[in-house]
Amino acid sequence: MSLDAAMPRATAPAILPGSGGVRGGLSDLFWRRPQFLLLLMLLPPVLWLGIVYIGSLFALLLQSFFSIDEFSGLINREFTLKTYGDLLQAANLDIILRTVTMAALVTLAAAIIAFPIAYYAARYARGRWKALFYLGVMLPLWSSYLVKIYAWKLILAKEGILTWLLAKLHLLWLLDAWLSLPIVGGNSLSVSSTGTFIVFVYVWLPFMILPVQAALERVPGNLVEASSDLGASPGQTFGNVLFPLALPGIVAGSIFTFSLTLGDYIIPQIIGTSRLFIGQAVYSQQGTAGNIPLAAAFTVVPIVIMGFYLWGAKRMGAFDAL
C-alpha cells in the first residue's frame, strides 16, 4: 500500500525526534510556553504605543495646563487653568461649535450613504462584484489626499464641472438659491461650507463603508428571513434587526469619520470659507502664534468629545450586539 511505502509501519517510532537546531528548540519552547511567543509578539507594539503615543498624548495634556506670557511670548511652566479659560472665549467656542457640527453632519451623511452600499456588498455581491466593490471603495485611498482635494476644487469651482453640468440641466438657479443661503452658502461651492462638507464626506466615506459592511457581513441572512416570517415589513426588519446589529459597525465607522473631521486642517483650508476649524486653529496657534498651550488645549477638545461620544454610545447599547 502507498501508506506503507511512505512510512514503513514497522520502523516508524511512536514519537518523532525533534528537528534540532535553534529553530526546532524555539518551536518546542513556544509550544510548551505560549505566553513567551505572545510576549515576543506584543512587546514592540506595546512599547511603541506606550512611549510614543500615550507618552506624547500625556505631554500634550500637560502642555495644556501651562500658559503663555502675553508680553514675552514665553511659556510659563506652572499649573494653571488659564489656557482653558481662553478656550472658552466666544471666538474659540465658535471654532469648536463649527467643527463639531461639521463632524456630526459629515458622520450622519456618511452613515446614510454608506449603509446601502455596505448592505449590497455584504448581502448580494459575490465573486467578481465583491472584488469590484473592494476596489471601488479602496481605490480612492491609494491616491494622494491632496490630489483628491484639488480635484474637488476643480469640480466645485465657479467655472467648474458641477456648475457646467447644472447649467446644461437648467438647474443653475437651484445652485444659486442654495449659495445665497447664510452659513452654508458663499460665492461658489468651493468657497462655501457646503463644499467643505461634500469633500469631507467623500474623503472619509470608505472609513464608514468598510466597518458597516463587516458588521452586516456577520448578520446571518436567516435573521432577516425570521423577522419577515414573524410578520415584520422590510422597514420594521431594518429598524428592529438590521440597524441594531449593524450599529457597532456604524459606531466604529463614525469614530473614524467624526475624529478625522474634528482633526483635519487641510480640507477646510483649501475648500471652504475663511472661518477656522479646530485643526486649523491648532496649526496656527502652535505655528505662527507660538501659543503651544492653547494649541494643546484645542487638541484636548476632540479627545474629550470622542470620550463622551463613546461613553454615550455604550450607554445607548451600541455595543450590545458585539
Add this chain to the structure above:
Amino acid sequence: MTSAVSFQNVSRHFGSVRAVDAVDLDIVPGEFFAMLGPSGSGKTTCLRLIAGFEQPTAGSIAIFGERAEGVPPYRRNVNTVFQDYALFPHLNVLDNVAYGLMVKGVGRPERQKAAEEALALVRLPGYGARRPGQLSGGQRQRVALARALVNQPKVLLLDEPLGALDLKLRENMQEELKSLQKALGITFVFVTHDQGEALSMADRVAVFNDGKIMQIGTPEDIYQRPKTRFVADFVGSSNVLPPDFVQRYAGQHRWGSLRPESIRIGRANGQGVAARLVSTNYLGATTRLALDAEGLRLHAIVPAGAALPREGEAVVLTFNREHLHLMDELG
C-alpha cells in the same frame, strides 16, 4: 374541506437546477405532515415556498384556500422554526418570543404576557431575561418554537428542527412536539432527512427525491408498502430485491422489498435461499447480519442473544411470503 396547504404542479427552478419539479401536494388541516428526503431533494425548498421565502417558477400554491403566489412572508399567517433557530442575538428571550406581536403593534404588557405563556408552553418559564447566547441548543430550540407559536399561525413550518440536538434530547423533543401539536391542533409541516423521526412523529409522510415526491402516505404505508426502490431503500434499510429474484419466490417479474427483520436464518441443510454470512454488527437490542445470497447482498436483523452462525458459514434464509412486498416498478 379546504387543504391547509395545497400545491398544484409547483416547480421552483434555480437556473438549470430543478429544486422542486412539478409537485402536487395537499396537506390536511390539523395534521402532522413530514417531508422526508436526502439533502438536495427539494423538501426544504418546498417548505420555503410555503413560508414565502421562495416564489414558484410555475404552478400555484394555496394556503387555506387563498392563493399565495406573490404574497410576501410577512403577510402570511405561517411561521417557521428555523434549522439553526435564527434567534435575534441582540434581544433577550422574552423580546425574541414577543417579536411577532411587537411588529403587529400589540402593546407591551399584553405581548409580554403572551410571550411568558408561550415560554411556559415549551417548558421554559422564567427564562425571559436571558440572552439566546446563554442558552443550550435544546433551550434555543424551545425558544424558537415559542417565538413561532405565540403568533398562533395557521401552519407551523419546522425545518430540520431537531438536527442539531443529541440523541436523548431529540427523542424527548419528538414526543413533546407530537403532544404539543395534538394539544394545539395547528397544522405542522416538518422537514427532515431522518426517516425514524418522520415515521415516529408524522400522521403522513411525503418522500422526496430529485425535486419530486416519490410517495405520500401514512408511516405504515411508506414503511410496509414502498412504491419504488428509492422509497424502500431510503425509508428504513430495506432489502431491495431485483425482479429475477422476486420472480423465483413470488412469481411476478417486479422489484420487491423485504424488511431485514422479516428474514430468518436457518441451518444450511434446510429449505430456502442459500446464503453465506459475511459479517455481524451488534446493535444492542438486535444484531444486524450482512449476508451474501448468490451475489445479492442482503441484511437481516435478529434479536440479540439468538444463536448465530459464525462469519463465513453457509446458511439458509427463509421468510414469510406475505412479507415480500412487490413494488410498482416492473423489471
